[in-house]
Amino acid sequence: MASTTLRIAMNGITGRMGYRQHLVRSILPIRDAGGVELADGTTVQVEPILVGRNEAKIREIAEQHGIEHWTTDADAVIADPSIQIYFDAQVTSRRAAALTQAMKNGKHIYTEKPTAETLQEAVELARLARESGITAGVVHDKLYLPGLVKLRRLVEEGFFGRILSLRGEFGYWVFEGDIQEAQRPSWNYRAEDGGGMTVDMFCHWNYVLEGILGDVRSVYAKTATHIPARWDEQGREYKATADDAAYGIFEIETPSGDEVVAQINSSWAVRVYRDELVEFQVDGTHGSAVAGLRKCVAQQRAHTPKPVWNPDLPVTEPFRDQWLEVPANGDLDNGFKLQWEEFLRDVVAGREHRFGLLSAARGVQLAELGLRSSAEGRRLEIPEITL
Incomplete structure (x- = not known):
């Protein structure tokens, strides 16, 4: 059976939600189950790349869960053309800039909320996603x-x-x-x-x-x-x-x-x-x-x-x-994992995710x-x- 792999930069994974729900209860179970099955019978596997500012914590999490790649250099992974998806679970104050950078580098994005500290920033993110043609998803767990x-x-x-x-x-x-x-x-x-x-x-x-x-x-x-x-x-x-x-x-x-x-x-x-x-x-x-x-x-x-x-x-x-x-x-199943699977299918199909940055902007509003x-x-x- 044919299979493809999506490499996902996961930023903010040392936080409570990023670690427990997105890594441990979503991405790792998807990885360990062999990926997500698509409508045509093929599968898409995931490869997480952990990103964070605390080197000791990131290394510890990577070693604990058998994750090969981790880094404290967010700019490098966002610029890396082999990484297709950028996920953000950082503090809100750092999110809009990182999402903007990722989309300008052609990355599909999946993010926690609020997506920005102000409505103006949140609307600009939604506008950039539309103009970039990427698939953008916001957690609606x-x-x-x-x-x-x-x-x-x-x-x-x-x-x-x-x-x-x-x-x-x-x-x-x-x-x-x-x-x-x-x-x-x-x-x-x-x-x-x-x-x-x-x-x-x-x-x-x-x-x-x-x-x-x-x-x-x-x-x-x-x-x-x-x-x-x-x-x-x-x-x-x-x-x-x-x-x-x-x-x-x-x-x-x-x-x-x-x-x-x-x-x-x-x-x-x-x-x-x-x-x-x-x-x-x-x-x-x-x-x-x-x-x-x-x-x-x-x-x-x-x-x-x-x-x-x-x-x-x-x-x-x-x-x-x-x-x-x-x-x-x-x-x-776990709600975070179910939405991750839906988002990954949308990325592969090249279609819009039903819970995107415009919905997130209405939340900020x-x-x-x-x-x-x-x-x-x-x-x-x-x-x-x-x-």
Whole structure:
């Protein structure tokens, strides 16, 4: 069986997401399985080239996973004509310049988000990708998660009737770092380093809302820095200059023209009392569903109970037991790996990836408008982006 190999420069692989999800749970399993099978029966194999600024860490990862090539010279791999794909999981502040350089060198690109710190930069990246004719993909991992795959299927099957609203809860307690070590890098809480809940998560919520319901038409947001001081990786106290929570209300227009109200709370200063770290509830005239990362439960109109408000008596109805779990009806693999495989097939076919840099620019736009909405205390409409 015929096979080709795509060489992939993977930059930022020492970070949590770059290492765990993109290298260990995506590219290496694809490599070890013999590559990705294409529609014509041929396969495309992958060869990762690790890129990073910390030589010791890069070397250690390469040796641990049997990866032959690694380097601290990003410019050299971007200029190397034998490398077809550049992947970026660096801190946001370094991403736009690297992606621009890669595309100007004819590389296909696959990248984490946000793609840039400003909307102008994000739009320029999308424009450059179109002009260069390369295949550009942006990680939209949550749409590939089993829970949201099931939720999307319910939407497509018309389960909800007319969709009315979406409510989302995301977050967990990130320790300050003084007594217990923080679970997230300190730069996440410094605005000058590209940190902040809004710039991190609103780009996710934009593609989740687009992928599940429809176009985001407006935003009203309130941001907060609930924890004003934290401690970094060296145990030094620093001032948190970025928001660690964002509370947003979004107006959505569905493909059929219906208006849906979505509200999503995002916080790194909240303790979890729900089944998963993120959950979305969609309510419609004919039914409702609640989806997390993996699980999705639903309740049809005919099976909806009729509770009566009575604060003088204990709750007698087992509300959680009145929902039915939505089956997977298929093998749902790791979401990051599934999108990598889709992107690689698009590269070989020379076609546009469905989640590209224009979608990412809309995410950056939503984050910018969310921050502005909070600062100005008002609802903002979202203009259409044109290249």
